[in-house]
Amino acid sequence: MTSKKYLCALQFKTEENFEKNLSTLKKLFSKTPNECIAVAPEVCLTGFAYDRFEEAAEFGKKALKELLEISENKILVFTMIEKINEKFYNVAKVLYRGKVVYEQPKVKLFKFGGETDYFSAGSLDDIEIFEIDGLKVGLLICFELRFLEIWQKLKGADIILVPAMWGKLRKKHFEQFTETLALMNQCFLVASDSANEDMAKSSAIIDPFGIPYRDDRKTLLLKECDFGDIKKMRRYMDIGL
Numbered sequence: 001m002t003s004k005k006y007l008c009a010l011q012f013k014t015e016e017n018f019e020k021n022l023s024t025l026k027k028l029f030s031k032t033p034n035e036c037i038a039v040a041p042e043v044c045l046t047g048f049a050y051d052r053f054e055e056a057a058e059f060g061k062k063a064l065k066e067l068l069e070i071s072e073n074k075i076l077v078f079t080m081i082e083k084i085n086e087k088f089y090n091v092a093k094v095l096y097r098g099k100v101v102y103e104q105p106k107v108k109l110f111k112f113g114g115e116t117d118y119f120s121a122g123s124l125d126d127i128e129i130f131e132i133d134g135l136k137v138g139l140l141i142c143f144e145l146r147f148l149e150i151w152q153k154l155k156g157a158d159i160i161l162v163p164a165m166w167g168k169l170r171k172k173h174f175e176q177f178t179e180t181l182a183l184m185n186q187c188f189l190v191a192s193d194s195a196n197e198d199m200a201k202s203s204a205i206i207d208p209f210g211i212p213y214r215d216d217r218k219t220l221l222l223k224e225c226d227f228g229d230i231k232k233m234r235r236y237m238d239i240g241l
Helices: 018-030 050-069 142-146 148-153 168-185 228-236
Strands: 004-010 037-039 075-084 087-096 099-105 130-132 135-139 159-164 188-193 204-206 212-214 220-226
Touching: 004 018, 004 188, 004 204, 018 050, 037 159, 037 188, 050 075, 050 087, 050 099, 075 159, 087 130, 087 135, 099 130, 099 135, 142 159, 142 168, 159 168, 168 188, 168 204, 168 212, 204 220, 212 220, 220 228
Parallel strands: 004 037, 037 075, 135 159, 159 188
Antiparallel strands: 004 220, 075 087, 087 099, 130 135, 188 204, 204 212
16 A cells, blocks of 8 residues: 555535536546546536436446546546436446446435435445555445444545535534544545535545544645555544444
């Protein structure tokens, strides 16, 4: 495992124009260094687009092909609307070396935002720690931050990735959950939230000591992190991880 690695949280607006969203994502991702892990906001390609689900799912296929082409030397994490066996899911994709190396459907849907009326939920069994270049990686999607059973599935991760579309009325909750999750796991956490007007922003790169790097003015947050800090924190405060 490489001791140091750049982590990146993208924080940009999702427009009604799908092609524009894809262009924005590709442009921002191109600014990140090789071997970086970059996380984009939840459904950043299309938004939730409840009245355009079929179109959004088809566009996701096209966008995925283009994004795979630029993921050869760095990692991109985002979620997209996907149609599987005539049902629609919000699926997180992890792209690296031109391949989808991991995917995970959203398990806990946000009913207050209408998600339960349009999406099918994944299974808790779909959530697991996976490995990239010797790093133990965990992932959860937005509303899933509120559920203890999902936190328990991520125990022992070196880094947790959180694509989100979190509303600004609960901005403080997003900050508290992400900082506490990093601190509880003594790991790094990258949270990416939308910059739309009704969204919290509060994207962050959080270290194993629970200290966040956060700037709501930026569309790209980039920080070089030393993964040796995980061992330091776990030795200093041994809680059995």
